[in-house]
Amino acid sequence: MNWNHIVTVYLKELRDSLRDRRTLISMIVVPTLVMPVIIFGVGFIMSKVIKQARDEATSVVIVGGADSPGVVQALRADKRFRLVEGNGDHKQLISDKKVRVAVEIPAGFEAALTDGEPQVVNLYFYEGELKSGIGVSAIERFFRDLRDKTIESRLTDRGLAISLVKPFEVKRQNVAPPEKVGGNLIGGFIPYIIIILCFTGAMYPAMDLTAGEKERGTMETLLCSPVNRLNIVLGKFLMVLTASISTMVLSLASAGLSIVVGGSLFVGNKNTAAMHAAAETHGATAASAMPMIDPLGIIGVFAMVAPIAVLFAAVLLAISLFAKSYKEAQSYVSPLIIVVIMPAIVGMLPGIDLNVRTALIPILNLSLVCKEMLSGVWNWQYIALIFGSSCVYAGIALAFAVRMFNREDVMFRA
Numbered sequence: 001m002n003w004n005h006i007v008t009v010y011l012k013e014l015r016d017s018l019r020d021r022r023t024l025i026s027m028i029v030v031p032t033l034v035m036p037v038i039i040f041g042v043g044f045i046m047s048k049v050i051k052q053a054r055d056e057a058t059s060v061v062i063v064g065g066a067d068s069p070g071v072v073q074a075l076r077a078d079k080r081f082r083l084v085e086g087n088g089d090h091k092q093l094i095s096d097k098k099v100r101v102a103v104e105i106p107a108g109f110e111a112a113l114t115d116g117e118p119q120v121v122n123l124y125f126y127e128g129e130l131k132s133g134i135g136v137s138a139i140e141r142f143f144r145d146l147r148d149k150t151i152e153s154r155l156t157d158r159g160l161a162i163s164l165v166k167p168f169e170v171k172r173q174n175v176a177p178p179e180k181v182g183g184n185l186i187g188g189f190i191p192y193i194i195i196i197l198c199f200t201g202a203m204y205p206a207m208d209l210t211a212g213e214k215e216r217g218t219m220e221t222l223l224c225s226p227v228n229r230l231n232i233v234l235g236k237f238l239m240v241l242t243a244s245i246s247t248m249v250l251s252l253a254s255a256g257l258s259i260v261v262g263g264s265l266f267v268g269n270k271n272t273a274a275m276h277a278a279a280e281t282h283g284a285t286a287a288s289a290m291p292m293i294d295p296l297g298i299i300g301v302f303a304m305v306a307p308i309a310v311l312f313a314a315v316l317l318a319i320s321l322f323a324k325s326y327k328e329a330q331s332y333v334s335p336l337i338i339v340v341i342m343p344a345i346v347g348m349l350p351g352i353d354l355n356v357r358t359a360l361i362p363i364l365n366l367s368l369v370c371k372e373m374l375s376g377v378w379n380w381q382y383i384a385l386i387f388g389s390s391c392v393y394a395g396i397a398l399a400f401a402v403r404m405f406n407r408e409d410v411m412f413r414a
Contacts, residue, residue, distance in 0.1 A: 008227075057079065067108055068105050101125050190374060192347070195340060198245075199316075202316050206240045207333060209317070311362065366386065
């Protein structure tokens with residue numbers, strides 16, 4: 001192995017790649033722009049949709065209630081609701097998204113409130129639909145307030161204290177620091193994006209430096225040079241690795257800058273309350289408008305992704321080498337993105353925890369450990385196991401790429 005030859009091949013491939021528009025787009029443009037687009041674009045659209053849904057009066061169908069004019073009138077007077085006539089099946093109207101909520105008021109509801117008889121008010125809504133979820137929450141708050149007022153009125157009439165029915169209160173208090181909350185919220189998503197960009201960043205250079213050179217007829221010229229094949233394949237490998245790591249670095253830097261800038265822009269934003277309320281509607285608790293993550297976690301992600309970048313570069317180089325043309329290489333390499341995506345998605349699922357078994361599964365282990373590091377949790381025994389196993393997998397993949405490069409039937413497929 002001659003490092004002078006390896007560096008010469010590497011610099012030659014680097015110059016050629018920088019002249020290729022597809023490589024520049026996949027290595028620089030995409031990772032630099034994708035994070036701001038996701039954080040600002042999706043966040044802005046989501047906040048606008050949520051705000052619009054909350055500002056819009058909830059369309060409500062009243063089922064029954066003919067003998068409870070006071071409750072119906074209170075609903076009609078509330079600006080949060082817009083009462084509509086329910087022509088037909090109210091459940092079907094909700095399923096067709098023609099109305100958000102239906103309220104079924106039992107017969108004799110107001111009279112039962114006066115007499116102290118228990119009653120049940122049924123609320124019908126479309127679970128999973130944003131507007132219907134916001135609407136049914138508002139209706140629930142309306143009837144909770146009505147219930148509380150009824151209880152207070154009964155207690156007052158009997159000369160009793162309200163504390164009889166409310167002897168104590170329960171309050172939530174978050175003890176997790178902001179970086180742990182933010183890490184749990186977006187810690188699984190960031191590694192997922194990084195893994196995908198790391199793979200796609202290596203994909204196009206790997207195809208171009210193997211199948212592309214075969215198609216252009218320059219591979220034979222390179223093999224005729226007085227340079228050992230090991231040095232040639234290592235030079236090409238370093239170029240593919242550079243593209244992969246550059247994509248990773250740019251995506252991380254772009255994500256960090258977007259989070260910092262986004263945090264300063266969104267703090268105190270009038271949409272924050274709407275985002276919090278929407279989160280509460282769906283059973284979530286938002287820690288802040290722009291989640292924080294542990295800065296040391298970003299450094300940890302750099303270190304843990306490096307072996308996976310080596311693995312991606314070596315595997316893509318070896319597989320692309322089998323193809324006779326760039327188009328054929330695309331047909332071989334493109335399905336691999338599913339293999340990469342699936343473990344990354346599994347790592348985002350709730351209930352999938354880091355243990356000895358998952359620490360040995362490539363990509364899944366990276367997704368899990370990066371999520372913990374971004375939350376400020378450092379399980380050093382698992383980190384060492386994951387880093388070591390990833391290095392072993394990367395070494396095996398690189399050895400496989402070198403072996404394929406030395407096979408004449410692979411290099412000169414007819």
